[in-house]
Amino acid sequence: MEDIIYGKNAVIEALENNRTINKVLIMNSVHNDTKIDRIKELAHNKNIIFRFVAKEEFVKYKEYNHQGVLAFASPIEYANLEDFLSKPHKNSSVVFLDGIEDVHNLGASVRACVCAGVEAIIIPSRRSVQVNSVVEKTSAGAINRISIIKVNSPVNALQKLKENDWWVIATDASAKDNYYDIDYTDMNFVLVLGAEHAGVSKSIMNLSDFKIKIPMATDFNSLNVSNALSIIIFETVRQKNKKFVF
Amino acid sequence: MEDIIYGKNAVIEALENNRTINKVLIMNSVHNDTKIDRIKELAHNKNIIFRFVAKEEFVKYKEYNHQGVLAFASPIEYANLEDFLSKPHKNSSVVFLDGIEDVHNLGASVRACVCAGVEAIIIPSRRSVQVNSVVEKTSAGAINRISIIKVNSPVNALQKLKENDWWVIATDASAKDNYYDIDYTDMNFVLVLGAEHAGVSKSIMNLSDFKIKIPMATDFNSLNVSNALSIIIFETVRQKNKKFVF
Structure with a gap:
């Protein structure tokens, strides 16, 4: 089709x-x-x-x-994790969207990732919206500028990344570390964001190297996924700019 | 109604x-x-x-x-700029959304503002989506936690804020300063974000005290408004946390 x-x-x-x-x-x-x-x-x-x-x-x-x-x-060609890992990467980033249910959120997230120079986005082949016309439109074409990797098992995929020296960073509202207290400038990392309601799954939390939260200024803690992603991923860009450009 | x-x-x-x-x-x-x-x-x-x-x-x-x-x-009661300014404010922030056309973007922006402790959102009474059921839903109820101020003339409103010692910060892709190079911790400021396509109007740029951009990591420069807002407003939260909490 x-x-x-x-x-x-x-x-x-x-x-x-x-x-x-x-x-x-x-x-x-x-x-x-x-x-x-x-x-x-x-x-x-x-x-x-x-x-x-x-x-x-x-x-x-x-x-x-x-x-x-x-x-x-022709339909979007999904990339393959093994192929991706077989290439050299340095101070690179990947975003893992674990079960996003809203197409607008996926499209906006893809845009933010391309703007921030993220190399690939991983989505699970189940329990997630897939790339469709609305995502393509909402992403303002960004979908064509980044590899989208579909995986059957999120846990296996993250373990494979770990074996290849990628660090797994998961977001969790109850984490102790704030997102801006991690140094992102000297590693390959995969940033995992969870579904709108359920958050990151426990099996993924267990294998994460870092758990981070975005501290709220009020007791209202309900950022849209693409906004949470943007805040964290642009903090990584800020750190890299500060370190390498100035 | x-x-x-x-x-x-x-x-x-x-x-x-x-x-x-x-x-x-x-x-x-x-x-x-x-x-x-x-x-x-x-x-x-x-x-x-x-x-x-x-x-x-x-x-x-x-x-x-x-x-x-x-x-x-009953319909949302919009707040009044004069009333807002007559109250005391210290290191406070307001977000001015100049002509947002998409209800999902407005709802997501309201959520981000409430999470970041923004005191009020200003929208123009024309050329902007208004607060409706979709905004209310997309905001996950955040709309009830923040003052929404509707103004007829954006320029007059910003001038009134300036007369009351608020600093006007406008976003512009061609600005020289990066958003993270401004110190947000010791002023009342109003952050102005423009419409999805047109950006911030020239008359507003002319009266701005600061012009800032979000530097992209690639040549793709197309963040969704609520994502751009989230990145900047949470940088202000980060700076305040670093200064006042630690």
Whole structure:
């Protein structure tokens, strides 16, 4: 089955990042702006079919906020953990999203990871939303810039990472250490964030090298997963910038 | 018109935080867990009508992910900027969301603000999503824990804050200063975040005391607004914790 990529930015990102696109449709009544020009140019250069079609042809895609542009792509190719680990990594980071249930959260998390230079995102093949059109759109195309690794067993995957000298850092509201008290600048680490309600599973907590929390300024402790992820992952960027740039 | 608050957590938060609730409906087939008990207890103590109703009565609310619980509340009471400024503030923070278009983003931003101890959120009365049921739900009830101030003129509002010794900090991708290079621990500040696409308006940039950016680790610069907000506002919390707690 094909994925539908919709919206100008998402289609541009997919084309620029060599996603396998089978066809691009542009509504012939759409205003011809620089983004539409860019889409035509990219499709032309890559020998991808693009067609101008009547508004009526878009009616069946009305559930998508498509801005007059749709691309039909082969499904996202998930990466393989063994392949990933076989490559050299230095001061690298991976994010493990353990059971995210909300597509907007997954899309926003993917964006934050790409902005922060995270190398790969691992999601479990069960109990998690999968990468679909909404994730692709919410990620503003970021999904094409990062490896997504799907694993059957989160515990096995994390153990494999540990065996390869990756440090496992899990978030937990009751952890003693604050996220900013860890030095992230001299290791490969995998940051594990749990599901919206359940948090990180006990079996994962048990094998973690670090447990960290985000201290709240009030008794309200309920950050959205992508916000918690952003706070921690950009603290790692801050530390690296402070250490290596200045 | 009444606001509909839906879902167990959102209803509990609204009841606990003295939102004016006119009526609570509980589906009589709903599983009687501790949250339902808490809702009944709170409604009873506050003399709020609650009724068990048949599944069929909930059909008309099927667009809401209600978990068998709905509350009908008077609309959110927006706070007034003058009243807010007339109270004493010390090392306090306010977040100005200049034209957020997405309800999920507004809800997630409200949560992050409450977690970080922000005192008030300012939104423009035009060009912005307003507080509705989805925001209330996405905020996980946080909306009842913070003052929401609606202003007609963002520029006038920020000028009034400046006259009252508040510092205006605006985010801009082309700013020279990084967000973590500002000392947030000894001032009242208002942090301004712009719309998803347009960013902070020029008239606001012109009156800002600080312009800051979040440096990206890659050339992909596209954080969701609530994520950008979370990163900066929790840096302010980190700095305050480091200074005052240790």
